[in-house]
Amino acid sequence: MLRVVVLAPVDNSPFSRVVTALCQAEPGVEVAGLIIRKILNPQRLRAELRRDGVRLARKAWKKLVLGSDDGVADDERGLNDIAKEVGVAGIRLSAFAKREGIRFAKVGDHNDPAALAALEAMRPDIVAFTGGGIIRGSLIAASGRGILNPHMGVLPHYRGMDVVEWPILEEEHERVGVGATLHLMDSGIDTGPIVRSVRVPIERGDSIERLRKRFEPAMVDLILEGIRAARDDRLELQPQAEADGQQYFMMHPRLYEQMRHRLAEVAGAGGA
Amino acid sequence: MRSLIRRGLGPLFEAVVSRLDPSVDPAEHSRFVASVLAEGDLTQLGWPAGVAPLVAHSCASIGLQAPTWASAPDEGVSLAQNGPLESLFAPATTLAREPLAGANAATVLPPFEEEPQVAATGAEEMRRQIWSGDTSIDEAISRSRSLANGLDSKRWFLLKRGALYGTADLLRGLLQLCAAAPGDTRLESLREYARAVLDSAIRHLEVRREAALEMAQASLTDDADTDLERIRFSLALLAGSVVFDDARYLNTALKTQDWHLRRLQNTKTSGRDARWRLRFLFYLAALAQQEESMRRAFPC
Numbered sequence: 329m330l331r332v333v334v335l336a337p338v339d340n341s342p343f344s345r346v347v348t349a350l351c352q353a354e355p356g357v358e359v360a361g362l363i364i365r366k367i368l369n370p371q372r373l374r375a376e377l378r379r380d381g382v383r384l385a386r387k388a389w390k391k392l393v394l395g396s397d398d399g400v401a402d403d404e405r406g407l408n409d410i411a412k413e414v415g416v417a418g419i420r421l422s423a424f425a426k427r428e429g430i431r432f433a434k435v436g437d438h439n440d441p442a443a444l445a446a447l448e449a450m451r452p453d454i455v456a457f458t459g460g461g462i463i464r465g466s467l468i469a470a471s472g473r474g475i476l477n478p479h480m481g482v483l484p485h486y487r488g489m490d491v492v493e494w495p496i497l498e499e500e501h502e503r504v505g506v507g508a509t510l511h512l513m514d515s516g517i518d519t520g521p522i523v524r525s526v527r528v529p530i531e532r533g534d535s536i537e538r539l540r541k542r543f544e545p546a547m548v549d550l551i552l553e554g555i556r557a558a559r560d561d562r563l564e565l566q567p568q569a570e571a572d573g574q575q576y577f578m579m580h581p582r583l584y585e586q587m588r589h590r591l592a593e594v595a596g597a598g599g600a
Numbered sequence: 601m602r603s604l605i606r607r608g609l610g611p612l613f614e615a616v617v618s619r620l621d622p623s624v625d626p627a628e629h630s631r632f633v634a635s636v637l638a639e640g641d642l643t644q645l646g647w648p649a650g651v652a653p654l655v656a657h658s659c660a661s662i663g664l665q666a667p668t669w670a671s672a673p674d675e676g677v678s679l680a681q682n683g684p685l686e687s688l689f690a691p692a693t694t695l696a697r698e699p700l701a702g703a704n705a706a707t708v709l710p711p712f713e714e715e716p717q718v719a720a721t722g723a724e725e726m727r728r729q730i731w732s733g734d735t736s737i738d739e740a741i742s743r744s745r746s747l748a749n750g751l752d753s754k755r756w757f758l759l760k761r762g763a764l765y766g767t768a769d770l771l772r773g774l775l776q777l778c779a780a781a782p783g784d785t786r787l788e789s790l791r792e793y794a795r796a797v798l799d800s801a802i803r804h805l806e807v808r809r810e811a812a813l814e815m816a817q818a819s820l821t822d823d824a825d826t827d828l829e830r831i832r833f834s835l836a837l838l839a840g841s842v843v844f845d846d847a848r849y850l851n852t853a854l855k856t857q858d859w860h861l862r863r864l865q866n867t868k869t870s871g872r873d874a875r876w877r878l879r880f881l882f883y884l885a886a887l888a889q890q891e892e893s894m895r896r897a898f899p900c
Contacts, residue, residue: 385613389613497847498847574799574848575799575803576848577802577806577848577851577852578806579851580851580854580855581625581626581629582626582629582630582854582894583847583850583851583854584626585626586897586898
């Protein structure tokens with residue numbers, strides 16, 4: 329039995345809920361615990377406010393008010409649809425854990441000593457990361473075979489943030505592609521060994537919101553494939569060299585606008 | 601229920617967020633740039649009307665030729681039409697092939713960390729010489745190598761200590777050299793060096809954001825000096841985005857420009873303060889350079 333611990337960004341994260349439920353239903357896999365970040369952590373809020381400014385308000389609006397039901401691309405199958413399919417719609421992660429008898433801990437931050445203590449007590453064979461910031465080395469060292477991180481970009485080329493958008497802006501969507509990569513975390517930003525990757529093609533008429541929504545089931549499949557591979561002892565790791573890729577950061581609104589124009593051209597011409 | 605909230609309160613929420621921070625709205629951001637650069641509305645920067653002669657005086661005080669709009673009697677003159685401030689900071693398109701008589705190519709400057717003031721002066725002088733075309737490629741390479749050898753690329757931006765004052769001019773000089781002699785193979789290692797420094801600059805700026813680029817030297821803590829150096833780094837990032845055709849540098853430069861503007865607008869000082877005028881001048885130059893970099897990256 330493979331013991332999996334899930335790291336979750338917040339208690340109402342639909343991605344964490346879906347991944348936890350699907351892992352729980354997977355033969356030969358046991359969810360040994362959940363480590364959930366508390367929503368209100370003054371230190372983290374201060375850091376995020378400094379980093380994101382009023383964008384934090386937008387993020388909070390989306391996460392806490394709208395959930396993943398943000399009204400875009402309703403015809404695409406997203407996390408809410410998957411949550412309904414697996415019977416975890418509208419339930420908090422902690423409530424789900426109580427219902428299923430899964431051990432869980434609520435922490436201020438994943439790098440807190442409390443999170444490390446909880447993880448050590450849960451004795452994981454592997455950890456599934458479903459969001460919650462940058463993870464430090466001590467947690468990685470206590471994670472058994474490692475921390476599986478589904479990254480919304482094609483590694484090793486696109487590390488960091490907004491990496492669905494960057495290949496479109498740089499017109500690399502055909503050569504490098506747009507897609508997601510499952511990798512094991514190391515001390516760098518998205519520099520750990522690659523487990524597998526998947527392309528998410530741009531389709532005719534795509535907007536960035538629609539394209540991003542198509543990532544949601546792809547990310548779920550990717551992390552489950554990784555768990556299954558770990559369970560079956562067939563995790564094949566492809567190391568990355570630091571020089572193989574570059575780190576990207578949050579895109580400025582004016583570049584984001586340019587990216588939207590480019591995506592409209594590509595999607596108008598039939599996608600890529 | 602959520603759909604009701606989205607439709608009912610969503611537009612109101614968006615309007616409040618855009619009002620709080622106009623930089624998050626690309627249309628608002630472009631309108632601001634157009635009103636300052638094309639329409640000459642300097643009051644957008646918190647600068648009172650009728651101050652063009654002061655800009656001209658600022659230019660003269662640092663030995664730069666004033667832009668046409670600053671010396672023009674008509675306040676309504678468009679900056680874009682009359683040659684924006686970028687002309688003050690543009691690199692020379694060609695460098696002299698032979699060393700000038702009397703120039704000393706063998707001068708070895710001390711490393712930044714040991715003699716920051718001397719090295720900073722050397723970097724600025726080097727940049728001006730490359731910019732004005734008063735030096736040969738050989739000399740420029742030799743001087744640049746000498747300065748770069750004194751500062752490992754990994755030591756430029758130290759998260760806790762900030763940055764070394766004067767290094768922005770070294771970086772700008774290197775980039776001007778790369779732009780002026782793009783095919784010169786002797787520049788290969790300097791290109792790699794400049795790129796490594798730019799990469800660590802964007803990491804530093806994106807992590808530290810408005811608290812970035814504090815000057816490491818205790819003796820250089822004057823706000824105006826620090827602000828000018830920050831804007832020089834913006835100019836370097838913008839030059840880097842053009843030289844290496846890399847939108848990541850432009851991305852971080854756009855953000856740092858937003859922070860400069862906020863700082864400039866929040867500075868309570870007299871328009872007659874010479875350092876404030878310099879900050880204003882540098883910001884305008886960087887704004888013009890920013891738009892030029894945007895045009896090059898996205899021509900349509």
